[in-house]
Amino acid sequence: MALTVGVLALQGDFQEHIAVLSELGVSTREVRSPKDLSGVDGLILPGGESTTMSMLLESSGLLLEVAKALSEGLFAFGTCAGMILLAREVLDGRSDQNGFALMDIAVRRNGFGRQIKSFEADLVVNGIDGPPVRAVFIRAPVVEKVAKEVAILAEVSYSFDDDTHRVVPVVCAQDRLLACSFHPELTGDTRLHQLFVSKILSEK
Numbered sequence: 001m002a003l004t005v006g007v008l009a010l011q012g013d014f015q016e017h018i019a020v021l022s023e024l025g026v027s028t029r030e031v032r033s034p035k036d037l038s039g040v041d042g043l044i045l046p047g048g049e050s051t052t053m054s055m056l057l058e059s060s061g062l063l064l065e066v067a068k069a070l071s072e073g074l075f076a077f078g079t080c081a082g083m084i085l086l087a088r089e090v091l092d093g094r095s096d097q098n099g100f101a102l103m104d105i106a107v108r109r110n111g112f113g114r115q116i117k118s119f120e121a122d123l124v125v126n127g128i129d130g131p132p133v134r135a136v137f138i139r140a141p142v143v144e145k146v147a148k149e150v151a152i153l154a155e156v157s158y159s160f161d162d163d164t165h166r167v168v169p170v171v172c173a174q175d176r177l178l179a180c181s182f183h184p185e186l187t188g189d190t191r192l193h194q195l196f197v198s199k200i201l202s203e204k
């Protein structure tokens with residue numbers, strides 16, 4: 001496949017994303033500095049810790065360069081912390097944390113509860129055929145608001161600590177951006193990455 005997908009490799013589980021893309025036959029590039037962005041067709045923003053990634057994005061010079069590439073139409077797939085980096089609004093974030101603020105969603109950091117509240121769920125994802133997608137949520141962000149420009153591709157039903165039971169979006173798409181609040185790279189299921197790659201190929 002004549003396609004190179006970059007994976008932001010400053011922190012978090014970028015290796016697992018690279019493994020999934022390799023399984024799909026996609027060329028990958030670890031992105032650690034602005035020069036690594038040249039020639040990539042898409043960029044994965046992995047899970048990890050968004051506050052740490054924010055600091056490293058700034059110190060590496062990537063914050064501005066990735067923002068520029070995204071504004072020029074680079075495809076991006078943000079997973080968990082990566083979804084936080086793409087979100088227009090971050091609730092319960094650190095006051096100095098920065099991101100790309102491009103997808104018209106509001107996310108609440110750690111909104112499902114602390115580490116101990118990590119959980120798995122089977123999801124029906126719009127655009128993915130076959131059995132449900134097993135999703136692993138680890139201190140995941142909760143999507144609290146979604147603008148009408150954003151397509152909700154999957155939702156999860158969850159009982160929150162305040163005794164409310166809500167159905168919340170967990171896979172969202174807007175233009176060239178895809179985001180999910182869980183870790184699709186941890187289950188051996190390549191279909192969400194395939195969805196991202198198909199999105200890039202459909203415009204190439």
Ligand code: GLN
Nearest residue numbers: 047048049050080081139
């Ligand atoms: N809680 C993390 C953050 O705020 C995200 C967790 C994850 O990526 N698994 O960045």
